[in-house]
Amino acid sequence: MISKVCDLTTAMAHLRSGQTVMVGGFGSPGTPFTLIEGLLAQGANNLDLVKTDANEGGMGISRLIEAKRVKKIIISHLGLNSVVIGMKNRQEVEVEFYPQGILAEKIRAGGAGLIAILTDIGIDTIIRENKQVVELDGREALVELALRADVALIHAAIADRAGNLVYAKTSQNFNPLMAMAADRVIVEAERVVEIGELSPDAIHTPGAFVDHVVELGTLSSAYEVLKHHVL
């Protein structure tokens, strides 16, 4: 198997303005903070981002949004980010909301080569508006199109050089789904090991989905426990 390990600058050079970028993470765990910093430094703008939340003000993808590099965010929840809520209200960024599990399933469908999914979630609500409704076996269902991206930015606990990935605890979240749903998949890994070191049984994402692996080395302060979330 070939090695996919490269440095941050090389990996981020593949991104272009106007692209759709999926970003893993639910809150801080699983957010690829280093790749996001790399994207900030790289300069691409006019991006569409897909993430389940917008991190918190000054952190993660909020830094890209605050820097006006993002045209639209496709997301399930903004609740912990008053900065982005303010930008949304001032129409400085477009926001498209989905129920969290439907967002996950749209991404999974994109990664699984499907065209769309059918669901009754939200069928009695305003999210039905502007959506195609079909009737099957006497039941109504909303058509939710599969979602793919140009690039996915993924955080893994361990990667081997072939791009096989292992996630830790609640940092798994959207990462394995997004790692299947983009044309180019860039992974930051806390530790990179040699091919053959990971047990094939332990691998969450097979390396075939992964294009580039960036080793993090010492973690920056962005990855630390957020003291304001400790009770």
Added chain:
Amino acid sequence: MSYKEKIARRAAREIEYGNLINLGIGIPTLISGYLNPEDGICIHSENGILGMGRAVQLAEADRNLIDAGGVYVDVESGAAFFDSAVSFALIRSGRLDITFLGALEVSAQGDLANWIIPGKLTPGIGGGMELAQKAKRVIVTMTHTDRNGNPKIVPNCLLPLTARGCVNMIISDLAVIAVDSGRLVLRELAEGVSVSEVVSKTAASLHIPDTELPTF
């Protein structure tokens, strides 16, 4: 004991041995403080945990282990971690025995509105729609009235719905109210609260049983 703790303590009594439950953000989170390990209850967290434990102090906090509200937690013995598609497969396929959620409005028919106040509060949907629509029981824990004293239990929701006809029970700072065959039935009163107070602070019509009501 604060009114939030009283609501949480009462809500915990709805959970049966071996139940699989989900605790929303806010008052529902406090319910875990009233559960005992011998009750065999398993807590699901939508960010990918079955067997979630309790909130932990800074020294025990693991940067990779939070609940859906971002609070650092631990896990019970036998816990499992999984991705968001698995987590919501579990919710949408109806495996949760109870979900505890907050509310902005609940209607007489058990409609729930808790995700948006158009033009004012637009935090997004999160996992609430799927939890409300698909859990076997939906129990709302909330203050009986809003900050301005307006009733939150209403004949019909004016706010956009989260899900229609999904609520089974409301546990507020004043009362326990069951949604029973399309009507609201007063089941219990908070200590020191009268039937007339509950009725005056409930905009929807309330069925009052003839029997004496228990207190909590």
